[in-house]
Amino acid sequence: MTNLKTALTSIAVAGSLAAVSSPAFARDTISIVGSSTVYPFATVVAERFGTNTDFNTPKLESTGSGGGMKLFCQGLGTQHPDITNASRRMKASEFDLCVGNGVKDITEFRIGSDGIVVASSKDAENLDITLEQLFLALGKKVPSKDDPSKLVKNPNKTWSDVDASLPNVAIRVMGPPPTSGTRDSFNELALQAGCEDLPAVADMSEGDMESVCQSIREDGVFIEAGENDNLIVQKLIDDDGMYGVFGYSFFEENSDRLQTATLNGMVPTADAIAADEYPVARSLFFYVKKAHVGVIPGIAEYTETFVSPQAMGPNGYLKDVGLIVPPRAALRELQMKAANMPNLTKEELM
Amino acid sequence: MTDQKTQAELVRRSLKVRYRKERRFRAYGILAIGIALSALIVLFADIIGKGYTGFTKTTITMDVEMDGEMMFLDDATDEQQLKMADFVEPLVQAMIKQIPGADEDDRDKVRGLLNPYASNELKNLLKANPDWLGETHTITVLAHTDVDVYVKHAGDAAYSIKLSDEQQRWVDGLLESGVVDTSFNDVFFSSGDSRDPSRAGILGAIVGSLLTMFVTLVLSFPIGVAAAIYLEEFAPQNKFTDFIEVNINNLAAVPSIIFGLLGLAVFINLFGMPRSVPVVGGLVLTLMTLPTIIISSRAAIKSVPPSIREAAEGIGASKMQVVLHHVLPLAMPGMLTGSIIGMAQALGETAPLLLIGMVAFIVDVPEGFLDSATVLPVQVFLWAGSPELAFIERASAAIMVLLAFLISMNALAVWLRKRLELRW
Numbered sequence: 001m002t003n004l005k006t007a008l009t010s011i012a013v014a015g016s017l018a019a020v021s022s023p024a025f026a027r028d029t030i031s032i033v034g035s036s037t038v039y040p041f042a043t044v045v046a047e048r049f050g051t052n053t054d055f056n057t058p059k060l061e062s063t064g065s066g067g068g069m070k071l072f073c074q075g076l077g078t079q080h081p082d083i084t085n086a087s088r089r090m091k092a093s094e095f096d097l098c099v100g101n102g103v104k105d106i107t108e109f110r111i112g113s114d115g116i117v118v119a120s121s122k123d124a125e126n127l128d129i130t131l132e133q134l135f136l137a138l139g140k141k142v143p144s145k146d147d148p149s150k151l152v153k154n155p156n157k158t159w160s161d162v163d164a165s166l167p168n169v170a171i172r173v174m175g176p177p178p179t180s181g182t183r184d185s186f187n188e189l190a191l192q193a194g195c196e197d198l199p200a201v202a203d204m205s206e207g208d209m210e211s212v213c214q215s216i217r218e219d220g221v222f223i224e225a226g227e228n229d230n231l232i233v234q235k236l237i238d239d240d241g242m243y244g245v246f247g248y249s250f251f252e253e254n255s256d257r258l259q260t261a262t263l264n265g266m267v268p269t270a271d272a273i274a275a276d277e278y279p280v281a282r283s284l285f286f287y288v289k290k291a292h293v294g295v296i297p298g299i300a301e302y303t304e305t306f307v308s309p310q311a312m313g314p315n316g317y318l319k320d321v322g323l324i325v326p327p328r329a330a331l332r333e334l335q336m337k338a339a340n341m342p343n344l345t346k347e348e349l350m
Numbered sequence: 351m352t353d354q355k356t357q358a359e360l361v362r363r364s365l366k367v368r369y370r371k372e373r374r375f376r377a378y379g380i381l382a383i384g385i386a387l388s389a390l391i392v393l394f395a396d397i398i399g400k401g402y403t404g405f406t407k408t409t410i411t412m413d414v415e416m417d418g419e420m421m422f423l424d425d426a427t428d429e430q431q432l433k434m435a436d437f438v439e440p441l442v443q444a445m446i447k448q449i450p451g452a453d454e455d456d457r458d459k460v461r462g463l464l465n466p467y468a469s470n471e472l473k474n475l476l477k478a479n480p481d482w483l484g485e486t487h488t489i490t491v492l493a494h495t496d497v498d499v500y501v502k503h504a505g506d507a508a509y510s511i512k513l514s515d516e517q518q519r520w521v522d523g524l525l526e527s528g529v530v531d532t533s534f535n536d537v538f539f540s541s542g543d544s545r546d547p548s549r550a551g552i553l554g555a556i557v558g559s560l561l562t563m564f565v566t567l568v569l570s571f572p573i574g575v576a577a578a579i580y581l582e583e584f585a586p587q588n589k590f591t592d593f594i595e596v597n598i599n600n601l602a603a604v605p606s607i608i609f610g611l612l613g614l615a616v617f618i619n620l621f622g623m624p625r626s627v628p629v630v631g632g633l634v635l636t637l638m639t640l641p642t643i644i645i646s647s648r649a650a651i652k653s654v655p656p657s658i659r660e661a662a663e664g665i666g667a668s669k670m671q672v673v674l675h676h677v678l679p680l681a682m683p684g685m686l687t688g689s690i691i692g693m694a695q696a697l698g699e700t701a702p703l704l705l706i707g708m709v710a711f712i713v714d715v716p717e718g719f720l721d722s723a724t725v726l727p728v729q730v731f732l733w734a735g736s737p738e739l740a741f742i743e744r745a746s747a748a749i750m751v752l753l754a755f756l757i758s759m760n761a762l763a764v765w766l767r768k769r770l771e772l773r774w
Contacts, residue, residue: 027624029714029722043545043711050713051470057713059626059722079624317466 027078030058030298034068034085037114037182038284041323042085042306048317049305055298058083072287073098082292082299086285087114087185092349099346105290107341108348109334111306113324115248115273115281116186118173118261124240125167127159127261131194131279134263136162137171138222139191140215143200151200154217174232175216175245177224186245187214189280190263233258248273249322270324284323290341300338307334397753401746407535407548408498410464410524411490414444416476418483426480437469437476441491448529449520459517463524465492465548492537493530495548495740497521501532502743538747542713543729547740550733552748554715558628558708558723559697559755561716565632566639566696571689573636574643578685581644582651583673602641609638610702618706625707626722634702639692646688650681683770690763694756700727726752 032042039062050057063071065086072084073094090108098106118127118134129137136142137159141151159166176183195201195213204212216222225232225244232244233254243261248268251258260268264279272278286306293299305311311318312325312334319325326334418424420443423435438461445460446452452460468491475489476482493501496512500521513521524530542554585591613634617623623630654677662672703709709728716723724732726748733745 031625031722039711040545046711047545047713051467060711061626061707061709062711077622079618079622081625 028297029056030083030296030302031061031081032058032083032085032286033061033063033071033081034083034286035065035087035284036062037065037087038085038111038286040321041111041284041318042286044317044321045306045311046302048311049298049302053298053301053305055301058298058302069094070097072289073101073103075101076103076289076291078296080289082289082296083302084287086287087282089283089285090287090344090349092346095344095346095349103289103291104343106344107288107290107337108344109286109288109303109307109337110326110330111284111286111312111323111334112318112326113273113276113281113283114185115268115278115324116182116190116245117248117251117268117280118243118245118263119236119251119258120243120261121236121240122257122259124236124242124259125169126259127166127243128265129159129163129166129261130264131190132198133162133166133194135191135194135198135213138173138216139195139213140217141212143198148198149200151212154219154221169241171221172223172239172241173221173243173245174223174225174235182245182247185282186280187216189282191216193279247322248324252322273324274327287344288341290343293341300341303338303341304335307331307338397746397749401743401748401750403502404538404743404747405535406502406532407537408493408501408530408532409490410445410468410493410530411488412444412448412529413486413488414440414472415486416440416472416483423476423483426476426483432473432477435473437472438464441468441472448524448527450523452520456516459514460520462513462517463494463497463521465494466546467549468492492548495546495738497530498548499740501525501530538744542715543711543724543732544713545711547736547738547744550741550744552726552729552751554712555724555726555729555748556751558631558712558716559725561628561719561723562631562635562725563693563697565629565719566635567689567693569632569636570639570643570692574640574689574692575647575685577640578644578647578651579673579678582648583669583677598641598644602645605701606638606699607701607705609634610705612637613702614705624720624722626710626712626724627720628716628723629719630706631703631708631723631725632719634706635696635699638699638702639689639696642692642695643685643689646691647681647685650684650688651677653684654680683767686770687763687767690759690766694759694763697725697755697759698727698752700725700731703728726755 030046032046034042039060043060046058046060049055061081065088068081068084068086069090071081074080090106095106098104118129120126136154137156139154142154142156144150144152145155156162156171158168158170160168162171175186192210192213196209201209201212225235232246233250236242236244237257248270251260251268252270266272266278268278268280273281276283288299288303308316309331310316312323312331313319314325314328316325325331417440420439421435421437423431425431441464442457442461445463446454446457449456449460471491472489475487500513500518521530537549538551540553541549541551544550581591581595613630617630617633618625658676658680659672662676663669667675700709703725708724709731710722710724711732712722712724714721730745730748730752733741733748
């Protein structure tokens with residue numbers, strides 16, 4: 001009988017598996033995945049949307065931009081997410097993956113921007129620095145002074161070692177750890193941009209160039225501060241020789257105590273970042289799977305809520321949580337997009 | 351004779367050394383327990399010290415005049431009008447009346463003391479009592495999180511930076527007049543997650559944990575017990591069963607994240623089950639708990655003395671009857687204890703749930719096994735990672751609730767063992 005019992009139990013388990021694995025999973029809650037940078041903005045919109053409408057509050061998973069794309073592009077059907085957030089644009093390869101899995105109709109929304117600043121205490125000497133100089137100060141391997149085509153371990157100890165015009169202060173920079181999206185963007189937009197035109201890396205393959213350009217020195221000059229931006233701010237105020245790397249929104253909250261470095265001649269301001277003039281700015285996106293609109297209730301309405309003036313307007317609540325909102329004309333365009341849901345094409349991503 | 355004497359002498363002399371050795375050994379033991387206990391005390395003190403304020407909320411109680419003109423509302427039963435009406439204005443006006451020295455020009459600063467969702471509370475009140483329109487009623491709404499943090503940590507400059515000096519003076523005055531008050535935080539136990547710490551609660555996570563644990567228990571207990579009985583009582587002793595035994599012991603030591611990967615590959619990708627649901631969470635945790643239950647159940651069956659089996663067989667019971675009528679009832683307390691400890695382990699598990707999407711921002715309290723849900727430890731993880739100061743105390747409070755669950759489960763295991771266990 002125990003044999004029988006075991007057999008019965010296994011049949012019951014197999015049966016329940018079969019029952020739940022049938023494709024009839026009705027889902028009436030929007031499922032959103034993607035970037036941890038967009039997460040704090042999207043959760044606020046989702047909660048407002050859930051409170052102010054009769055729809056369920058969307059479910060949000062913070063998977064990172066790449067992880068979100070992977071899940072999003074896995075296919076159509078209720079077990080796959082409806083929307084993915086990203087702190088960078090979809091790659092052409094990701095678009096191909098989507099199309100290959102039947103996710104052909106996608107609408108892209110560029111919801112605003114986020115800039116990364118190099119900040120210091122108001123009492124410190126402010127930096128006016130090019131991205132190339134920034135790379136020379138922070139890169140793990142930099143071109144040798146004697147032979148610019150050769151890479152050597154970074155010998156620069158003070159900012160004035162990098163360039164005589166910079167202050168004679170020891171280089172000490174606090175920044176986010178490699179797990180952070182802010183670090184990814186900083187590596188890509190600041191360090192790589194300052195490095196890729198150097199003669200020493202010009203002939204390298206793309207992969208080699210990336211590994212040289214995106215490696216930060218590990219000799220104690222660059223201090224990883226965890227994801228706690230508050231800690232960095234506190235350290236900067238206490239220590240006049242310290243510089244910190246973090247998101248613009250965080251600087252804005254502490255602008256009475258901190259100042260920002262000028263990068264490539266641009267001072268970070270909300271306008272300069274929104275207009276993409278500041279070099280270390282990134283756009284934030286979300287992508288909607290059009291085939292799910294009308295199947296999962298509320299997707300169109302959620303999108304409209306996200307781009308409504310109450311959320312993204314000049315006085316919107318997303319501005320309160322630190323989003324650099326798009327200029328008026330761009331907002332109008334977004335609202336048109338939400339109404340028409342135009343398809344994203346591969347040409348746009350090339 | 352002399353030999354004996356020297357021997358006795360030897361023993362007497364070594365006695366001192368042996369006693370000293372024993373005393374030292376005992377001291378080491380006490381020291382070890384002392385270190386463990388003090389670590390535990392530091393941990394608890396830290397959690398409780400940070401988290402006890404999470405169990406209180408800060409509210410604002412005042413007379414609110416619900417003037418239809420002011421709210422753009424002349425019929426509170428009309429859904430469309432309710433949607434468009436302004437519920438912030440009456441609250442702001444009522445606040446201004448309570449604050450001496452504040453006037454129309456300060457409205458933005460006054461609004462900064464009210465919870466952003468306070469207007470929703472007023473809207474729901476009016477929806478429930480449409481005849482209140484035009485009347486004045488005393489109502490209680492949540493204060494803004496910045497006020498909440500300021501009130502709870504009065505005098506600590508690090509916690510007051512979000513309020514201006516003027517706002518701090520106002521809050522001090524309102525506290526004195528009793529308009530701003532703290533009370534038991536029922537919101538924390540009656541709502542799901544929120545991005546606003548004042549509105550965030552753990553009910554969603556508790557329900558999610560219960561649903562997940564139910565699935566785990568219903569699957570892992572019968573399978574585990576059946577496997578244990580078969581392996582212990584019926585299976586032949588050969589290389590194959592040895593192989594199975596080694597692997598069960600191995601499985602018990604496999605890092606839990608591996609089970610999460612397995613769950614993702616099998617349940618979600620192969621069977622096409624939805625992400626973030628308690629059914630999948632329960633299945634994954636079942637895989638994780640099974641080895642624990644099988645091992646402890648086998649130990650319980652082994653501890654039933656052979657004399658019982660022999661006696662039963664002696665009076666003609668079949669193998670089946672021996673197992674079902676005698677061994678199983680006697681082994682049950684041990685099996686239950688093992689299962690409860692396995693379940694307690696599963697309750698505190700986060701890593702495997704990460705991969706199957708149960709680490710997510712979910713506001714609605716789940717209502718079934720196929721609704722999106724998180725569990726208690728995941729909620730702690732999410733709050734601990736939030737930048738808002740007020741989430742630190744919410745996270746610590748949630749840890750206390752989780753610990754309460756774990757302690758009561760383990761206490762139940764001890765009680766069951768004490769009550770049901772037979773001594774031979």
